[in-house]
Amino acid sequence: xxxxxxxxxxxxxxxxxxLIAYFMPGTKYFLQVSIDILMYTILALSWDMxxxxxxxxxxxxxxxxxxxxxxxxxxxxxxxxxxxxxxxALLISSIVAxxxxxxxxxLKGMYFAIATLAFSLILMTLVIQLKDIxxxxxxxxxxxxxxxxxxxxxxxxxxxxxxxxxxxEYIQRSKYWYxxxxxxxxxxxxxxxxxxxxxxxxxxxxISAMIAxxxxxxxxxxxxxxxxxxxxxxxxxVMALAMVIFGGIYSTIGPIVGAVILKIIxxxxxxxxxxxxxxxxxxxxxxxxxxxxxxxxGIWQKK
Amino acid sequence: xxxxxxxLVNGILQSGTYMITTLGLALAVGVVGxxxxxxxxxLMVGAFLSIIFYTVFGIDPLISILIVxxxxxxxxxxxxxxxxxxxxxxxxxxxxxxxxxxxxxxxxIAVLYSGSKEVMVINPPYRDLSWNIEGIGISFSKTLVxxxxxxxxxxxxxxxxxxxxxxxxxxxxxxxYGAYIVGINADRIFKIAFGVSVGLAGLAGxxxxxxxxxxxxxxxxxxxxxxxxxxxxxxxxxxxxxxxxLILGIIESALGTYxxxxxxxxxxxxFFIILIILLVKPEGIFKK
Numbered sequence: 143x144x145x146x147x148x149x150x151x152x153x154x155x156x157x158x159x160x161l162i163a164y165f166m167p168g169t170k171y172f173l174q175v176s177i178d179i180l181m182y183t184i185l186a187l188s189w190d191m192x193x194x195x196x197x198x199x200x201x202x203x204x205x206x207x208x209x210x211x212x213x214x215x216x217x218x219x220x221x222x223x224x225x226x227x228x229x230x231a232l233l234i235s236s237i238v239a240x241x242x243x244x245x246x247x248x249l250k251g252m253y254f255a256i257a258t259l260a261f262s263l264i265l266m267t268l269v270i271q272l273k274d275i276x277x278x279x280x281x282x283x284x285x286x287x288x289x290x291x292x293x294x295x296x297x298x299x300x301x302x303x304x305x306x307x308x309x310x311e312y313i314q315r316s317k318y319w320y321x322x323x324x325x326x327x328x329x330x331x332x333x334x335x336x337x338x339x340x341x342x343x344x345x346x347x348x349i350s351a352m353i354a355x356x357x358x359x360x361x362x363x364x365x366x367x368x369x370x371x372x373x374x375x376x377x378x379x380v381m382a383l384a385m386v387i388f389g390g391i392y393s394t395i396g397p398i399v400g401a402v403i404l405k406i407i408x409x410x411x412x413x414x415x416x417x418x419x420x421x422x423x424x425x426x427x428x429x430x431x432x433x434x435x436x437x438x439x440g441i442w443q444k445k
Numbered sequence: 446x447x448x449x450x451x452x453l454v455n456g457i458l459q460s461g462t463y464m465i466t467t468l469g470l471a472l473a474v475g476v477v478g479x480x481x482x483x484x485x486x487x488l489m490v491g492a493f494l495s496i497i498f499y500t501v502f503g504i505d506p507l508i509s510i511l512i513v514x515x516x517x518x519x520x521x522x523x524x525x526x527x528x529x530x531x532x533x534x535x536x537x538x539x540x541x542x543x544x545x546x547x548x549x550x551x552x553x554i555a556v557l558y559s560g561s562k563e564v565m566v567i568n569p570p571y572r573d574l575s576w577n578i579e580g581i582g583i584s585f586s587k588t589l590v591x592x593x594x595x596x597x598x599x600x601x602x603x604x605x606x607x608x609x610x611x612x613x614x615x616x617x618x619x620x621x622y623g624a625y626i627v628g629i630n631a632d633r634i635f636k637i638a639f640g641v642s643v644g645l646a647g648l649a650g651x652x653x654x655x656x657x658x659x660x661x662x663x664x665x666x667x668x669x670x671x672x673x674x675x676x677x678x679x680x681x682x683x684x685x686x687x688x689x690x691l692i693l694g695i696i697e698s699a700l701g702t703y704x705x706x707x708x709x710x711x712x713x714x715x716f717f718i719i720l721i722i723l724l725v726k727p728e729g730i731f732k733k
Contacts, residue, residue: 198538245724251537252480256672257723260716263669267713271706376665380545387542417560421553427546431539432531 186385186397188353196326204262207374209358239351243344266374281369390439460694461591469645475681483548485664491650492659517647555661673719679729
């Protein structure tokens with residue numbers, strides 16, 4: 143009961159945050175940072191949901207970039223409205239994810255990680271090389287959504303955030319929690335128990351890919367400009383993964399806590415230290431793996 | 446015809462770079478089963494040290510290579526003792542993430558060191574030396590890399606098959622507890638294998654500093670390519686690494702020559718091949 147109240151309180155605070163920020167100095171900056179935090183929270187959650195089936199994917203940058211580029215091309219080159227571009231981006235990503243999932247999800251551990259990494263890098267090469275469609279490494283500039291109104295953007299992402307939390311919690315509380323755990327710990331046993339392991343993993347992969355791709359389309363319409371090296375940046379995947387590990391893996395609240403803390407640290411360090419601040423990420427990942435196998439959430443739960 | 450031979454020569458020499466970068470990782474991943482995503486960063490540190498030795502102390506890379514390899518080997522053993530040792534028994538993903546963390550740390554130490562100097566290059570006198578045989582250009586430094594790579598592969602192959610330490614490494618990979626029972630100190634073997642593995646990465650870094658350039662961010666790409674070659678060759682298959690490197694080297698050189706804008710495609714095609722191999726024949730395409 144206490145937990146429930148706490149989580150509603152958390153969501154409520156996130157919901158009214160822009161109103162608080164409105165009365166503070168430097169509003170624009172805080173709002174932009176909180177938009178970033180929410181976007182990373184969603185990416186981290188999408189990675190965590192997939193890793194619950196035991197598959198550590200490096201396809202986040204691939205789908206993020208795919209979403210960003212499809213959305214940009216459809217609005218800029220073909221003149222589609224933003225909402226249709228986003229829907230098309232999601233459709234294309236889900237088809238690609240479905241195919242890729244069927245092909246790669248029987249691979250385990252490192253093999254799967256490398257295959258998904260290869261996917262992200264192949265997409266980046268395609269985008270850089272197919273200059274006629276994508277403008278190559280120059281990037282594409284598009285329109286921004288809500289004419290750049292940060293409050294509207296914040297609430298759009300907030301709604302997405304709530305939906306993604308809903309999906310994540312549904313998985314945690316339904317029979318899928320049991321089947322995912324079974325697949326993760328011993329796939330053979332899971333199969334014997336009658337779980338269609340391939341289908342469950344593919345469905346999860348598609349959902350996770352669509353979420354990453356959706357965030358990619360948001361990035362396009364928030365920034366109004368994208369280029370291959372920034373949207374297919376592997377560090378997007380790394381950060382999402384670090385947030386999950388740091389916060390607490392296989393949970394809904396863990397990735398959220400991780401994303402909020404790390405993104406705030408990130409924001410402070412990148413303005414104070416500047417170059418090389420990512421070293422802190424490395425240290426956090428190493429320390430968490432060695433000493434906090436359940437993340438910061440683990441410390442809290444022990445008490 | 447001449448172009449074709451030139452393409453072949455360049456491809457073969459290019460494969461030397463692949464061999465030398467992959468060899469160390471193959472020892473860690475394929476032989477003793479440690480997944481090291483920081484391999485390329487150890488290589489990068491090797492390249493940085495080589496450049497520092499050359500620019501600050503005026504020591505030629507071909508001389509500093511021994512000191513640098515040894516330093517990186519010690520760095521590797523230290524890393525093993527502090528961190529890797531603790532995750533060997535846990536899930537595979539933990540090894541991946543831990544070494545990923547280490548790679549970010551090393552990368553950013555380099556960023557903090559090099560600061561705004563973006564690309565570091567050194568020019569030892571033999572850097573641009575090349576022979577011209579009947580119109581075919583053969584670069585001296587690349588040939589050197591190729592020969593050293595070949596010697597290292599053969600030496601490692603010999604050590605693994607014929608010495609006690611090598612056989613222990615293979616035993617530990619096959620069955621750690623079985624190895625304990627027959628009296629092999631598995632911890633020591635892991636330590637040696639990992640140390641030598643990253644030592645080789647450092648050595649590769651020094652060699653690459655002669656023919657290429659260094660930035661703090663070169664490492665990850667080498668790790669990826671090395672992993673890719675290992676998968677293509679098959680786990681623990683050192684001979685397969687020779688062939689995979691040759692094939693990829695020649696494909697890359699042919700792309701650069703025959704396809705307009707081809708070098709831009711080479712990375713994509715590289716990973717496309719890897720993806721296909723993973724899907725069709727994940728155990729590698731070469732017989733052991």
